Amino acid sequence: MAARSVIRMGHPVLATKAREVKEFDTPDLHELLADMFDTMAAYDGAGLAAPQIAVDLRIVVFEVSQNPRYPDAESVPRTVLINPVIKPLSDAKDLAWEGCLSVPGMRGAVPRHTHIRYTGFDEFGQAIDRMVQGFHARVVQHECDHLDGILYPQRIEDLSKFGFIEELEEAGLIPKVES
Numbered sequence: 661m662a663a664r665s666v667i668r669m670g671h672p673v674l675a676t677k678a679r680e681v682k683e684f685d686t687p688d689l690h691e692l693l694a695d696m697f698d699t700m701a702a703y704d705g706a707g708l709a710a711p712q713i714a715v716d717l718r719i720v721v722f723e724v725s726q727n728p729r730y731p732d733a734e735s736v737p738r739t740v741l742i743n744p745v746i747k748p749l750s751d752a753k754d755l756a757w758e759g760c761l762s763v764p765g766m767r768g769a770v771p772r773h774t775h776i777r778y779t780g781f782d783e784f785g786q787a788i789d790r791m792v793q794g795f796h797a798r799v800v801q802h803e804c805d806h807l808d809g810i811l812y813p814q815r816i817e818d819l820s821k822f823g824f825i826e827e828l829e830e831a832g833l834i835p836k837v838e839s
Contacts (some may be wrong), residue, residue, distance in 0.1 A: 661758045663702035664695050664802040669811055673711050674762055678718045678807045681742045684785035693740055693783055696721045703761045706736065707799050709806030712762050718743045720803035724795070732835075733795045741788060744780035745805050748773040749791065757810045757834050758802060759825070767828055769821035770812050772798045 666673060692715065700708040700721060707722030723738035748772070752769045760766075775793045778800050782788055792800065800814060803838045816822050821833070 663697055663698045666699065666703060666708075666712050667714050669691065669760075669763045669813070671762075672713070673714050673716055674710075674806065674810045677809055678711050678716045680718050681781075682828045684742070684781065684783060685758055687830075689783055692719070693721065694716075697723075697735055697738075705761050706733070707803040709803045715735060716820045720800075720807065722799050724799065730792065731771065736796045736799055739788075740783045741778065741804075742781045742783065744778055744802055744807070745766065745802070746801060747777045747779075749775040749780070754798075756798060757821075757828075758798070760802070761813060762806075763813060765824055765826075766813075767825055767834055767836075768813055768816045770802075771817060772801045772815075776800065778804075786798050814819070814833050820839075 695718055696708050696710065696719070699713055706724045707720060710717045710719040712759070720741050721739065722764070724733050724736040742797065752774045754774045755769050755771050757767045758770045773798060775791070776797045777789070777791045779787070779789045813822060825834070829836045
């Protein structure tokens with residue numbers, strides 16, 4: 661398969677609600693998923709939503725093992741999540757720095773629920789039902805926001821904690837990442 665181009669903030673697909681997937685385990689779906697994982701890897705992403713490659717379907721993929729963009733993040737299992745639903749398991753939220761392949765070169769401090777339950781389906785139509793916390797919960801919420809036309813800057817409550825990576829590193833607000 662192949663890595664695709666990631667569209668950036670301002671593209672209309674990123675501002676619209678994606679359509680539900682109706683058919684599972686099809687050659688087209690498997691090809692799209694392979695391209696999504698290839699794209700995520702090519703850009704060192706923790707996750708990728710189909711709208712980020714201009715496909716308006718409710719599909720996200722994610723995986724974190726050793727990622728140079730998130731060197732201190734705990735592992736997140738390789739997952740295909742189709743037609744997801746997220747339910748917060750408490751009102752508790754955590755503020756942490758996020759980036760996005762569709763908002764390159766920038767980071768922002770985003771509040772997210774610390775514990776969530778997410779449900780949906782894998783590529784074969786098998787049900788997924790997980791309760792997660794920490795970075796795993798953050799990644800899922802971030803990626804699923806893309807399916808509703810929301811980018812992380814829209815979630816930032818304090819714009820003094822949003823900026824270009826180099827400036828934030830220089831100010832000591834985020835750690836410098838070795839490339």
